[in-house]
Amino acid sequence: MATLETKQGALEFTTGDGVRIAYRLDGSVDKPVLLLANSIATSMDMWEGQAARLKEHFRLLRYDYRGHGGSDTPAGPYSLDRLGRDAVELLDALRIDRVHFLGLSLGGIVAQWVAIHAPERIDRLILSNTAAHLGSPELWEGLIASVLKPGSMPETAESFMKNWFPSSMLTPDNPIVKSFREMVLATRPQGIAGSWAAIRDMDLRRTASLIDRPTLVIAGEQDPVTLPEHGELLAKTIPGAELLVLPSAHLPNVEMESAFIEEVTAFLRRL
Structure with missing residues (x-):
């Protein structure tokens, strides 16, 4: 698995099925590694605003899903099994045995898969604004068909903004919302459609009970995507999991x- 320099200091490795995945590893080598996994339709830059403070305590490993950011975009659909193996193969390529894993939204779904299938790779687990199962296949089929229509990305981006941020932030001059809109518009439609297919086909409502890592589940009171009850169900399913509900939307x-x-730092540094 080759590693090489890419744009803006990111690196790449090649997965077992020949897909180049972009990643960054920042921070002091004497700190524990925290693997961050993003929401769908964003890149590893989703965590840029929090990186400086997190690096006070952790060495940060960030990466772009296939079809996102600086990674390759193979033909879809994608499977949760493949997305999970991308994360495990990244750790293998870097010879990192164990990490703390913080996944948000789709990242939380990937983190669940890794905790179920490769629990030895995780120390502590944080599942933020995510779910073990999300809606009927028909819902996702409609979304997949919509995003693959030519010229649909501006409408898709606006839909994401309304789901991710409270109305108070959705002003024309908000630089944070603008940066996230640009991330969505830079994402290839096939990357979004392929990842939605993985969500369409996943159901971890029973297997999440196999997770034996210390786990914090974070939910948002006003999250219209992964509802508070999704977080509550996860916390009830995972033995010993803690639940934190914040007065927020999806991010x-x-x-x-x-x-x-x-909250993240306190949980991850708890003895």
Whole structure:
């Protein structure tokens, strides 16, 4: 698995099925590694606002899903098994045995898969604004068909903004919302459609009970995507899991950055 320099200091490795995945590894080598996994239709830059404070305590490993950011976009659909193996193969390529794993939205689904199938790779687990199962296949089929229509990305981006941020942030001059809109518009439609197919086909409502890592589940009171009850179900299913409900929409790492970082850091550094 070759590693080489790419744009803006990112690196690449090649997965077992020949897909180049972009990643970054930042911070002091004497700190524990924290693997961050993103929401769908974003890149590893989703965590840029929180990176400086998190690096005070952790060495940060970020990466772009296939079809996202600086990674390749193979033909879809994608499977959760493949997305999970991408994360495990990244750790293999870097010879990292264990990490803390923080996954948000789709990242939380990938993190669940890794915790179920490769629990020895995880120390502590944080599942933020995510679910073990999300809606009927018909819902996702409609979304997949819509995003693959030519010229659909501006409408798709606006839909994401309304789902991710509270109305108070959705102003024309908000630089945070603007940066996230640009991330969505830079994502290839096939990357979004392929990842939605993985969500369409996944159901971890029973297998999540196999997770034996210390786990914190974070939910948003006003999250219209992964509802508070999705987080409540996850916390009930995973033995010993803790539940934290924040007064946020879908991206508490952005909307409530200080509170989010404080809670994450406290959980991950707990003896």
